[in-house]
Amino acid sequence: MSEPQQQKWPMQHPDRIQLFSLPTPNGQKVSIALEELELPYEPHRVDISSGDQFLPEYIRISPNSKIPAIIDPQGPEGKPLTLMESGAILLYLADKAGRLFPRKAHERFEALQWLFFQVGHIGPMFGQFGHFFHYAKQQCDHPYPVERYTKETRRLLQVLEDRLAVVPYIAGPEYSIVDIAHFPWVDCLDVFYKGRDQLKLGEFKRVQDWMTRCKSRPAYERGAKVCG
Numbered sequence: 456m457s458e459p460q461q462q463k464w465p466m467q468h469p470d471r472i473q474l475f476s477l478p479t480p481n482g483q484k485v486s487i488a489l490e491e492l493e494l495p496y497e498p499h500r501v502d503i504s505s506g507d508q509f510l511p512e513y514i515r516i517s518p519n520s521k522i523p524a525i526i527d528p529q530g531p532e533g534k535p536l537t538l539m540e541s542g543a544i545l546l547y548l549a550d551k552a553g554r555l556f557p558r559k560a561h562e563r564f565e566a567l568q569w570l571f572f573q574v575g576h577i578g579p580m581f582g583q584f585g586h587f588f589h590y591a592k593q594q595c596d597h598p599y600p601v602e603r604y605t606k607e608t609r610r611l612l613q614v615l616e617d618r619l620a621v622v623p624y625i626a627g628p629e630y631s632i633v634d635i636a637h638f639p640w641v642d643c644l645d646v647f648y649k650g651r652d653q654l655k656l657g658e659f660k661r662v663q664d665w666m667t668r669c670k671s672r673p674a675y676e677r678g679a680k681v682c683g
């Protein structure tokens with residue numbers, strides 16, 4: 456880490472993966488994966504409500520000013536690797552640990568399409584639902600945004616519901632980082648956005664059952680509150 460980064464987020468364990476995050480759904484993905492993969496790491500809280508993400512020392516770690524980000528001092532070929540974007544970080548961690556993501560080409564691409572589905576659709580659309588339904592309730596009294604994102608969120612939940620009719624986990628037969636990418640977002644609809652009734656979450660029975668399985672894993676308990 457550079458000198459200003461060191462001052463803002465001092466390292467106690469410079470040999471470990473340095474995690475810059477918060478317990479939002481995107482942040483939880485990475486801390487839950489680190490716990491599940493049992494990779495040693497050191498957490499640093501990036502307070503996005505007070506603008507830490509726009510500090511020059513953070514932009515050098517995460518050029519788009521978002522959490523999560525990591526620095527692995529022992530990256531590929533033994534060289535430090537700095538990464539932003541939760542999907543890329545999850546893939547990197549799974550590859551580094553050699554677990555939680557298929558290695559064979561066919562299964563790998565099948566899993567990859569669902570990882571991209573999460574980062575391209577689930578995260579952005581659920582986030583917009585939360586923005587208009589929960590956070591910006593007072594700022595926008597037009598019904599259109601809530602109607603639009605309720606409809607789209609329910610449509611995406613149905614895609615997951617249909618997928619889980621075919622396989623027990625999103626990427627296939629086994630629990631993987633693809634589940635870890637998805638389930639904090641589904642949880643957030645209920646826990647943070649209080650959208651259970653609005654979205655009729657109880658109608659998505661397989662999704663509910665899969666959520667229970669994901670949340671019963673000990674790594675969820677440990678990982679969900681990191682950087683809080």
Ligand SMILES: N[C@@H](CCC(=O)N[C@@H](CS)C(=O)NCC(=O)O)C(=O)O
Pocket residue numbers: 479480481482503508520521522523539540541542574578
């Ligand atoms: N595509 C990014 C999204 C990350 C993201 O949106 N992070 C939010 C918190 S969940 C953030 O840092 N927001 C700060 C801001 O918008 O200023 C990822 O998957 O890592």
